[in-house]
């Protein structure tokens with residue numbers, strides 16, 4: 001197993017779990033998408049949105065600030081992130097270009113049952129007995145195969161923009177990780193990553209990381225109190241960077257201890273970063289892998305781009321404790337953990353927890 005695609009191939013989905021509803025054609029929330037008892041969990045919908053801490057990457061104290069918010073929130077916003085507004089405008093344009101196609105055109109990019117890339121419902125769908133008010137397009141490495149199916153003569157621009165965005169996102173996530181791992185006390189020599197200079201593989205073709213870009217579309221919904229944009233979940237890899245397409249509606253919420261579901265409103269120009277399960281493991285449980293979900297709106301739609309970053313699939317994850325405190329997780333390879341998550345979602349973390 002050498003890539004994220006291989007890891008997903010070992011946990012194929014059923015094909016009826018891949019095709020999204022044609023949301024344009026429905027006037028009511030169908031039974032298949034109607035979540036029971038959902039209202040009771042909308043506890044904070046009418047409260048003012050919480051302001052997620054903002055880290056300015058140009059701040060000389062960024063290292064400590066990032067470490068502190070990872071510990072307190074597991075999520076933060078970042079400014080001076082190095083992603084230009086022009087590139088953001090380009091990815092927004094291409095994302096809208098794809099999702100605004102008629103359903104039958106988008107179906108040309110449908111993901112295969114064992115595939116990682118392409119158009120389809122959220123990967124977590126089989127764990128819930130209702131479908132989500134959501135369409136996704138997953139890009140692992142290059143989107144060219146699927147983009148060419150959709151736009152035989154107009155795929156190049158989409159691919160160029162998505163590839164450039166992934167390159168910049170990789171630089172940003174690696175920069176953030178170096179700060180975070182330094183905060184944890186990892187020895188400096190390891191910190192130019194590669195992946196943490198781990199000699200697990202001598203294969204010169206081994207990918208240097210495990211990444212994916214997920215384009216998300218949450219159409220407006222006739223009855224948002226009964227529909228779920230994206231069901232509560234934690235992300236599997238180390239870090240996720242979310243860009244909410246400007247001019248589209250908010251809807252991201254996190255579950256905060258003792259408070260309930262809290263709406264996140266990103267500041268214009270900032271990107272939202274969250275800790276995933278693998279960073280929770282590496283930090284020996286110090287940084288929470290934050291549970292999040294997306295709710296939908298009656299009149300406005302939402303689009304977002306989520307970039308996921310983790311070590312290469314053969315990397316052996318293990319907790320790092322500068323203080324020598326007892327480790328709380330057993331070692332597990334990235335590939336194995338992705339497989340465990342694909343089979344048992346939120347139980348995966350408890351399967352590797354030892355105390």
Ligand SMILES: O=C(O)CCC(=O)C(=O)O
Nearest residue numbers: 214216242252294304306
């Ligand atoms: O749309 C969002 O803001 C969140 C997306 C997300 O959680 C995901 O793709 O894993």
Ligand SMILES: [Fe+2]
Nearest residue numbers: 233234235292
């Ligand atoms: Fe997520």
